[in-house]
Amino acid sequence: MERHLATLWEHVADAVPDATAVVQGDLRLTYRELDDRAARLAGALQAAGLGTGSKVAQYLYNSPAYVESYAAALKIRGVPVNVNYRYLDDELLYLLENSEAEALVFHASLGDRVARVAERATGVKLLLEVDDLDSGDERIAVAGAQSYEDAVRSAAPAARIERDPKDVLLLYTGGTTGMPKGVMTKNGSAVDGAITTIASVTGVPAASGPDAVPELVRSFVADQGQFVTMPACPLMHGTGMAALAPTLGGGGKLVLLAGRGLDIDELWSTVEREGVNSLVIVGDAFARPMLRGLREGPSRELDCVKFVFSAGAMFSAEVREGLLEHLPGAAIIDNIAASEGGMGMAVSTKGNIVPTGSFLPNPGVKLFTEDGIEVEPGSDEIGMVAVPGSIPEGYYHDADKTARTFREFGGVRYAIPGDWGTIGADGILTLLGRGSQCINTGGEKVFPEEVEEVLKVHPSVEDALVFGLPDERFGQRIAAVVSLAPGAEPVEDPKEIVDAVRTRISSYKLPRDVVVVDTVPRAANGKADYPRARELFEIASAPRQ
Numbered sequence: 001m002e003r004h005l006a007t008l009w010e011h012v013a014d015a016v017p018d019a020t021a022v023v024q025g026d027l028r029l030t031y032r033e034l035d036d037r038a039a040r041l042a043g044a045l046q047a048a049g050l051g052t053g054s055k056v057a058q059y060l061y062n063s064p065a066y067v068e069s070y071a072a073a074l075k076i077r078g079v080p081v082n083v084n085y086r087y088l089d090d091e092l093l094y095l096l097e098n099s100e101a102e103a104l105v106f107h108a109s110l111g112d113r114v115a116r117v118a119e120r121a122t123g124v125k126l127l128l129e130v131d132d133l134d135s136g137d138e139r140i141a142v143a144g145a146q147s148y149e150d151a152v153r154s155a156a157p158a159a160r161i162e163r164d165p166k167d168v169l170l171l172y173t174g175g176t177t178g179m180p181k182g183v184m185t186k187n188g189s190a191v192d193g194a195i196t197t198i199a200s201v202t203g204v205p206a207a208s209g210p211d212a213v214p215e216l217v218r219s220f221v222a223d224q225g226q227f228v229t230m231p232a233c234p235l236m237h238g239t240g241m242a243a244l245a246p247t248l249g250g251g252g253k254l255v256l257l258a259g260r261g262l263d264i265d266e267l268w269s270t271v272e273r274e275g276v277n278s279l280v281i282v283g284d285a286f287a288r289p290m291l292r293g294l295r296e297g298p299s300r301e302l303d304c305v306k307f308v309f310s311a312g313a314m315f316s317a318e319v320r321e322g323l324l325e326h327l328p329g330a331a332i333i334d335n336i337a338a339s340e341g342g343m344g345m346a347v348s349t350k351g352n353i354v355p356t357g358s359f360l361p362n363p364g365v366k367l368f369t370e371d372g373i374e375v376e377p378g379s380d381e382i383g384m385v386a387v388p389g390s391i392p393e394g395y396y397h398d399a400d401k402t403a404r405t406f407r408e409f410g411g412v413r414y415a416i417p418g419d420w421g422t423i424g425a426d427g428i429l430t431l432l433g434r435g436s437q438c439i440n441t442g443g444e445k446v447f448p449e450e451v452e453e454v455l456k457v458h459p460s461v462e463d464a465l466v467f468g469l470p471d472e473r474f475g476q477r478i479a480a481v482v483s484l485a486p487g488a489e490p491v492e493d494p495k496e497i498v499d500a501v502r503t504r505i506s507s508y509k510l511p512r513d514v515v516v517v518d519t520v521p522r523a524a525n526g527k528a529d530y531p532r533a534r535e536l537f538e539i540a541s542a543p544r545q
Contacts, residue, residue: 002164002165003165003191003209003210004074004165004167004187004188005187005190005194005245005249006074006075006077006163006187007160007163008191008194009035009248009249010075010160011213012213012214012217012250012251013031013034014214015214015215015218016031016217016218016251017030018030018031019031019251020226020253021034021248021254022034022253023253023256023274024062024256024257025258027064029064031251034064034067034071035071037068037152038069038071039072039157039160040155040156040157040158041068041155042071042072042073042075042076042157042158043156043157043158044072044152045078045126045158046158047155048103048126049102049125050078050103050125050126051077051078052077052078052167053078053079054078054079055080055081055099055101055103055170056073056079056080056081056102056103056104057083057095057099057101057103058070058080058081059083059104059106059107059110060083060105060107060235060236061132061260062234062235062257063130063256065105065130065148066236067235067244067248067254068152069128072158074163074167074187075160077163077164077167079099079167079170081095081099081101081170081172081182082170082236082241083095084172084174084180084236084524085107085234085524088113089113091180092113092114092117093117093120093121094179094180095172095179096117097121098179099170100123102125102126103124103126104124104126104128105128105130105148106127106130107129107130107132108131108132108139108140109132111139111140111141112140114127114142115140115141119143126146127142127145127146128146128147128151129146129147129148130148131148131149165187165188165191166187166188167186168185168187169184169185169186169190170183171241173238173339174523174527181396181398182395183340183392183396184392184395184396185393186393190245191210191245191249193246194245194246194250195213195249197245197246197250198213198250201250201277201278201307202220202224202250204216204220213250217250217251218251220250220251226251226252227250227252227277227278228253228255228274228275228276228277229247229254229278229280230254230270230274230276230278231243232257232262232267232279232286232290233281233286233312234524235256236525237312237525238311238339239280239282239310239311239525240280240525243280243309255274255276257270262286262289264289264290264292264293265297267290268293268294268297268300268302269300271300272300272301272304275304276305277305277306277307278306278307279305279308280310281308281309282310282311282313282525282526283310283312283313283314284313284319285463285522285526287308287310287316288319288462288463290323292486294326295322295326302327306329306330307331307332308323308327308330308331308333309335310333310334311334311335311336312337312526313526313528314356314357314449314452315332315334315356316356316453316457317348317353317354317356320332320334320348320353320354321353324348324350324353325350328350332347332348333346333347334346334347334354334359336429338415338418338419339392340417341387341389341391341415343361343417343419343429344359344361344365344429345359346358346360357421357430357431357432357450358430358431359431360427360428360429361423362387362389363389364388364389364412365388365429366385367381367382367383367384367422367423368383368384368414368416369383370384372407372409374410375422375423378425380422381422382422383420383422383423384418384420384435385417385420385429386409386414386415387414388414388415391413392406404416418435419433419434420433420435420438420447432449433447433448433450437467437530439466439468439478440475440476441468441471441475441476441477441478441508442473442474442475442508443475444508446468448465450505450509451466451505451510451511452465452466454501454504455480455482455497455511457501457504458500458501459485460484460488460491460497461482462482462483462485462486462488462520463483463519463520463522464480464483465480465520465521465528465529466478466479466480467479467480467533467537469534469537477512478509478510478512478513479513479514481515481517481521481533481536481537481540482517483516483518483519483520494515495514497514498514513537515536515537515540521533521536
C-alpha cells in the first residue's frame with residue numbers, strides 16, 4: 001500500500017465497513033457509506049475534467065460534506081484546499097486564484113459571497129452547493145452551481161487508482177497579517193504522522209507501515225470498540241484538520257458539532273452522548289468557556305474523555321488544572337506547533353500541571369539567534385525556534401517567504417515558524433511569542449503572549465490581547481484590550497487589572513493603557529485578531545463628542 005491518505009482510508013473502510021465513520025447530530029455515516037459517497041463525488045470531479053494535482057476548494061462549515069469532499073479530492077490525486085468560511089469576497093477570490101482552484105464546494109448559506117466572485121474566478125470549472133438552508137432562509141442563486149447531493153447521487157464511483165506519496169497537501173494559513181499562504185506538505189508525511197498518532201491514542205504499538213494498519217484497525221475495533229474523536233474547532237483550521245487523518249486512518253468515529261458557534265452545552269452534551277475519548281481544541285479561547293460550562297452547568301458523566309489535544313494558541317496552566325478537576329482521568333496534550341512544523345508538547349495530568357508556555361521540544365528542535373548562532377541551553381538568551389525533520393516543502397507560489405521561513409543552519413534544513421523562546425539547562429523550552437507581534441518599548445522586547453497570560457490570571461478577565469502603539473518617548477507603548485468573564489463585577493478603572501497583576505511580571509512589560517471590550521476579537525479557530533483589537537482600542541479611547 002502506498003503512503004497516501006486516500007489509499008489508507010480506503011483500506012481501513014474495507015477493514016471496518018460497518019463501523020461509524022462520521023457523526024453530526026442525527027446524521028451517521030458508516031465507513032462503507034463514507035467511502036462510497038466520496039468515490040461518487042470523485043467521479044463527479046473527474047467528469048468535470050479534474051485529475052492529478054487539481055485543487056478542490058472547500059468553503060464549508062464542519063459537516064460530513066467537508067470530510068467527503070476532502071477524501072474525494074485525494075481519491076483522484078487532487079489537492080483539497082481549506083477556505084476560511086469567514087472570508088468575504090476579496091479574500092475568497094484571492095484564495096481561489098492563488099490556489100488555482102478548479103472546483104469549489106460551498107455551503108448554500110455562503111452563496112451570496114460565491115455569487116459575487118464566481119464570474120471572476122475563471123479557473124473554477126465546477127461549483128457544488130451543499131444545502132444547509134432552512135425552509136425560511138433566502139437562497140442566493142449562484143450561476144452554474146450544481147447540487148452537491150445530485151452530483152453524489154448521479155455520478156459513477158471513481159475507480160481506485162495507484163497514487164504517489166509525494167502528492168501535495170495544501171493547508172492555507174491566515175496568520176496575523178497579509179493574505180493567506182498555502183503550506184505544502186506531502187501525503188507520505190501525513191500518513192506517517194497518522195500512524196504515530198493512532199498508536200499514541202489507542203495504546204497499541206505503532207504499525208510497521210500502512211500495509212499493517214487495516215488488520216490492526218480490524219482487531220482493535222473488534223476487541224475494544226472505536227476510538228471517538230471530536231474536533232470542537234473548525235476543520236478548515238489546521239488543528240481541526242489534524243484530527244481527520246488519524247481518526248479515519250485508525251477506524252475511529254469522528255464526531256462533529258452541529259452548531260456553527262461554540263455552544264458549550266452542546267459540546268459537553270455531545271461528548272457525553274457519543275462517548276468522546278479525544279477532544280481537539282485551540283487553547284484558552286475554547287478551554288476557558290469549556291471549564292466555565294463544567295463549573296456552572298449540570299453534572300455529567302465524562303469518564304470517557306482520555307485526551308484533550310490543543311494546538312495553535314496559548315493554553316494557560318490554570319485552565320488546564322481546572323479542566324483536570326472535572327476530567328481527572330484525562331491527559332491534556334498541549335501541542336506546541338505551527339503550520340510549518342511541530343515544536344514539541346506539554347503533557348499535563350491531574351496533580352502534574354506543566355507551566356504555561358513550557359514544553360519538551362521534539363528531537364532536533366533548537367533555538368538560534370537572528371544571525372544563525374545556536375542558543376546554549378541555560379544561557380537565558382532569547383532565540384527563534386527552529387524545527388528540523390519532517391517539515392513542509394514551502395509555501396505555494398511564494399518563493400521569497402519559503403526562503404525566509406525554511407533555512408539551513410549547519411547543513412540542516414529547519415522551519416522557522418516565527419516563535420521565540422528560551423531554553424533551560426534541563427532542555428525545557430519556554431515559548432515567549434511570535435516575533436512578528438513583538439513590541440519594542442524603550443529598547444526592551446516584550447512578547448504580547450507573555451503579558452496576555454498574566455492578565456488572564458486576574459479573576460475578572462476572560463480574555464486579553466496585547467499590542468504596541470506608537471509612542472514619542474519609548475518608540476512603542478504597551479496597550480491591551482480585555483473582556484470580562486460572565487458574571488464578573490464591572491471594572492470601574494481598567495488600570496485596576498494591571499495593578500492586581502503587577503507582581504507577576506516586570507514593570508516595563510505591563511500595559512500602560514487598557515480598555516474593556518465586550519469580546520476580545522478572535523477568528524473562529526481561536527487565533528488572535530490583533531488588527532481588530534487595535535481598532536476596538538482606538539474606538540474605545542477616542543474622545544467622546
